Amino acid sequence: MVRARGAGFPNASEGPLEDFALAYALLLGQQFQPASPLLKQLYDGANPQGDPGLPVMLAWTCLETGRAAEAAPLLRLNPIPSAGGVSLFDPFSFPRIYYLRGLLAEKQGKPDEARANYRLFRQLSGPDPLIWGEEQRASRAQ
Secondary structure (H helix, E strand, O other): OOOOOOOOOOOOOOOOHHHHHOOOOHOOOOOHHHHHHHHHHHHOOOOOOOOOOHHHHHHHHHOOOOHHHHHHOOOOOOOOOOOOOOOOHHHHOOOHHHHHHHHOOOHHHOHHHHHHHHHHHHHHHHHOOOOOOOHHHHHOOO
């Protein structure tokens, strides 16, 4: 079990809900290294319908920590949206999946595929940039 890092998360890794909360907090803080093993643990024990964005979030940490080969199979399929409607946490995976596919293609030396995914990401992300700044990076890659 991965333990929480730093103040503000006492005993945070006591169960799946707490693990998800910690994973989201680490991603918000762009702490990809500590988020990665926690997300891997959640992914390995996940119900596929439980959180359709989990593979995308895990792939995100893989790409940000230099493990592109591990990210590739996680980005192969589009997550199926929840029947319950849009979630507060959907921006962690959608439209980010297209940004991550672009980043992966860039790392694999496939510039045309990278541009196509970045273009789709920018079209779907809307006029207001997300806090991580992917829109700016995707625009520079054009």
